[in-house]
Amino acid sequence: MNKGDIIKRGYWLAAILILLTVLLAGCKENYSKDTDGTNKKGNKTAAIKSEEFIPTEYDSTVTVNVEEKTLTGILKVKATNNTGKSQDKIYFHVYPNQFREGVDLVGGFWRQIIDVKSEPGSMAVTEVQVNGIKGDFEIKDTVLEIPLDKWKKGEAINLQLNFTMKVPKNNGRFAYDDNTIWLGNWIPIQAVYDERGWVTDPYHSIGDPFYSQVGKYTVKVSVPDNYKIATTGKEEEAVKEQDGLLSYTTSIEDVRDFAMVIMNESYQKISDQVGETTVNTWYLASDSEEAAKQNHEAGKKSLAYFSKVYGHYPYPEYDIVRTGMFTAMEYPGLIFLPKNILESNETEIGSVVHETAHQWWYSMVGNDEVKEPWLDEALATYTTTRFMLEEYPEYGAAQLEMRKHMTEGTESFEKQDIFIGSPVDKFTNIGSYSQLVYQKGALMLENLEKEIGKEKMDELLQNFFKEYQYGVATSSDFISVFSEELGPEAKEYFESWLTGKEPEFKQ
Numbered sequence: 001m002n003k004g005d006i007i008k009r010g011y012w013l014a015a016i017l018i019l020l021t022v023l024l025a026g027c028k029e030n031y032s033k034d035t036d037g038t039n040k041k042g043n044k045t046a047a048i049k050s051e052e053f054i055p056t057e058y059d060s061t062v063t064v065n066v067e068e069k070t071l072t073g074i075l076k077v078k079a080t081n082n083t084g085k086s087q088d089k090i091y092f093h094v095y096p097n098q099f100r101e102g103v104d105l106v107g108g109f110w111r112q113i114i115d116v117k118s119e120p121g122s123m124a125v126t127e128v129q130v131n132g133i134k135g136d137f138e139i140k141d142t143v144l145e146i147p148l149d150k151w152k153k154g155e156a157i158n159l160q161l162n163f164t165m166k167v168p169k170n171n172g173r174f175a176y177d178d179n180t181i182w183l184g185n186w187i188p189i190q191a192v193y194d195e196r197g198w199v200t201d202p203y204h205s206i207g208d209p210f211y212s213q214v215g216k217y218t219v220k221v222s223v224p225d226n227y228k229i230a231t232t233g234k235e236e237e238a239v240k241e242q243d244g245l246l247s248y249t250t251s252i253e254d255v256r257d258f259a260m261v262i263m264n265e266s267y268q269k270i271s272d273q274v275g276e277t278t279v280n281t282w283y284l285a286s287d288s289e290e291a292a293k294q295n296h297e298a299g300k301k302s303l304a305y306f307s308k309v310y311g312h313y314p315y316p317e318y319d320i321v322r323t324g325m326f327t328a329m330e331y332p333g334l335i336f337l338p339k340n341i342l343e344s345n346e347t348e349i350g351s352v353v354h355e356t357a358h359q360w361w362y363s364m365v366g367n368d369e370v371k372e373p374w375l376d377e378a379l380a381t382y383t384t385t386r387f388m389l390e391e392y393p394e395y396g397a398a399q400l401e402m403r404k405h406m407t408e409g410t411e412s413f414e415k416q417d418i419f420i421g422s423p424v425d426k427f428t429n430i431g432s433y434s435q436l437v438y439q440k441g442a443l444m445l446e447n448l449e450k451e452i453g454k455e456k457m458d459e460l461l462q463n464f465f466k467e468y469q470y471g472v473a474t475s476s477d478f479i480s481v482f483s484e485e486l487g488p489e490a491k492e493y494f495e496s497w498l499t500g501k502e503p504e505f506k507q
């Protein structure tokens with residue numbers, strides 16, 4: 001997610017309110033307690049990228065009713081027990097259920113998503129089959145629990161979920177407006193099992209509270225023939241069905257989620273090739289064409305740059321799509337742009353670059369975005385500025401200037417035990433989250449870069465990428481990559497910043 005556009009609106013007033021809120025809040029835990037001794041290499045989280053790990057296969061057939069804003073479909077899942085022991089349950093995240101009628105979505109960030117014009121949505125699982133036999137299941141908030149009859153270590157099971165979804169009307173990740181239905185976090189995805197057991201965090205309002213492993217997705221979507229779609233994958237040629245529907249099929253491996261946007265005929269597209277990847281920018285005929293072109297260029301350039309500097313982008317397509325979401329948001333192979341970016345020539349290309357950076361940090365190298373949100377956000381923020389300083393120097397300089405202001409006074413949060421390295425549920429508002437996780441996190445990386453030089457920094461981030469591509473990395477994994485090369489000072493440096501102490505880096 002990109003916080004720049006939110007911050008500009010009344011930042012100083014917000015900062016004062018945040019300060020007051022934070023002073024009134026009391027937090028006890030801290031980063032070192034959360035992570036102490038649990039994130040060593042070779043633990044179950046790191047083993048996610050090991051050879052024994054067999055990715056889950058998702059195969060879904062969905063029909064979209066664009067009038068009713070509903071999705072009806074079937075999801076078949078082939079899941080292998082990678083947990084290292086027998087299990088009697090499996091869990092899936094069903095995030096659309098957060099927006100069901102009666103849920104009190106106040107506090108945190110929800111007010112920005114759910115305004116007075118909002119309408120609820122829902123997700124109903126109507127049947128679950130386990131190896132072809134109808135089974136029990138229970139949905140608790142945004143988590144689906146399916147009991148199993150002893151699921152042995154290494155054994156594969158075949159599940160089938162029949163579902164219907166009503167898309168809510170709001171400004172969030174899973175919503176619709178007059179021209180678009182944008183579906184972020186819609187498809188049920190398997191919860192991660194790590195050293196804590198099954199991780200079934202709630203849908204927090206702050207941050208992008210997701211945690212998943214890579215899987216293989218095959219999705220067949222039917223929409224009316226005057227609609228188009230963009231997805232995490234690359235769609236094959238559309239096939240005409242009965243009743244004036246078109247079906248698109250896409251299949252993609254090594255992605256940790258599958259997002260999708262359904263667009264009416266008002267949408268236009270700019271397409272170009274970057275290496276083996278087709279980059280598409282989708283915008284409305286009523287949008288500024290100039291803004292669309294500038295965003296498209298920034299998307300292409302940053303994809304090529306990050307591919308060259310940090311590691312190759314291996315997917316066939318990258319979609320940049322205008323939606324009605326209030327901010328920009330990253331998904332594997334697909335990013336949402338908010339409408340304000342494309343409505344005028346005052347482009348905010350930093351958002352496109354930030355979400356493109358997430359294709360490396362979050363998408364290809366995964367992390368627990370609830371427990372350690374800094375790992376993808378600070379890296380996305382730092383690498384965005386790194387790119388901007390070279391390709392759009394004025395924007396890059398402005399980002400550094402903003403960073404300087406936004407990291408002033410953050411000691412007040414730290415006095416309350418809220419640090420760069422804190423989990424999302426420690427943050428009570430978007431201001432402290434943005435200032436610490438994004439800005440101060442990026443400053444931590446920039447200050448290190450000043451000491452060790454750009455080349456060394458790039459080399460270490462390449463090593464990190466290589467080691468954890470398609471896996472899940474923890475803070476400790478990241479720090480290990482740096483301290484292996486730079487010595488124990490690097491460990492001390494990161495741990496101090498992550499817990500609010502900010503030492504100099506000395507070699």
Ligand SMILES: [Zn+2]
Nearest residue numbers: 001002377380
């Ligand atoms: Zn982000």
